[in-house]
Amino acid sequence: DQQVKQNSPSLSVQEGRISILNCDYTNSMFDYFLWYKKYPAEGPTFLISISSIKDKNEDGRFTVFLNKSAKHLSLHIVPSQPGDSAVYFCAASAYSNSGYALNFGKGTSLLVTP
Amino acid sequence: GAVVSQHPSWVICKSGTSVKIECRSLDFQATTMFWYRQFPKQSLMLMATSNEGSKATYEQGVEKDKFLINHASLTLSTLTVTSAHPEDSSFYICSAGGGGADYEQYFGPGTRLTVT
Numbered sequence: 001d002q003q004v005k006q007n008s009p010s011l012s013v014q015e016g017r018i019s020i021l022n023c024d025y026t027n028s029m030f031d032y033f034l035w036y037k038k039y040p041a042e043g044p045t046f047l048i049s050i051s052s053i054k055d056k057n058e059d060g061r062f063t064v065f066l067n068k069s070a071k072h073l074s075l076h077i078v079p080s081q082p083g084d085s086a087v088y089f090c091a092a093s094a095y096s097n098s099g100y101a102l103n104f105g106k107g108t109s110l111l112v113t114p
Numbered sequence: 115g116a117v118v119s120q121h122p123s124w125v126i127c128k129s130g131t132s133v134k135i136e137c138r139s140l141d142f143q144a145t146t147m148f149w150y151r152q153f154p155k156q157s158l159m160l161m162a163t164s165n166e167g168s169k170a171t172y173e174q175g176v177e178k179d180k181f182l183i184n185h186a187s188l189t190l191s192t193l194t195v196t197s198a199h200p201e202d203s204s205f206y207i208c209s210a211g212g213g214g215a216d217y218e219q220y221f222g223p224g225t226r227l228t229v230t
Contacts, residue, residue: 002157031217032215034217041224041226042224043207043221043222043223044221046214046218046219046220049217089157089158093217099145099146099165099211100146100211100219101148102148103160
């Protein structure tokens with residue numbers, strides 16, 4: 001059962017424009033949300049996170065918005081750069097006896113064209 | 115900071131043999147380490163969670179006797195795929211918590227396992 005969903009498998013954006021990647025979740029117990037960037041045959045790289053008690057977190061060109069009532073979050077990248085082309089995974093975390101395990105979406109492949 | 119390494123980066127083994135993959139946190143102590151598996155164009159699937167000095171907690175459907183996990187120290191966890199079969203061929207990625215906020219995980223570069 002996929003608790004974290006990224007419904008857009010791919011997205012193409014022109015350089016300089018805004019990239020918006022979306023993520024939906026079903027489990028209201030999730031208390032942290034994270035975005036990772038991944039290149040083929042490499043491990044994910046942590047980008048930005050947000051706590052469930054906030055609705056926005058910003059770090060440079062990356063901003064994550066959280067809408068708890070809609071169980072929806074989004075990652076905004078502005079301005080987009082060709083080096084941002086990668087697969088972006090949304091992940092959600094809830095504390096358990098095992099610690100903070102992550103539930104991942106299936107990823108969105110972002111292509112930023114010059 | 116928060117660097118995680120994995121070794122080997124890729125390995126080819128024959129069916130029936132065992133393969134050990136190491137995961138190390140290089141600049142922090144990892145209280146918890148996680149092992150994931152990723153099939154082509156799929157999400158990362160959590161296999162198990164390990165805490166230093168205790169037995170790993172396996173996700174439903176993951177055979178604990180086949181995927182042996184040892185978290186011997188605060189900087190090292192190993193995953194041993196025993197009696198490997200071609201269907202075990204996959205990309206295995208470890209992550210470690212403890213390098214930042216409690217909920218943050220830092221990932222290793224992954225290990226590509228091919229079983230022939």
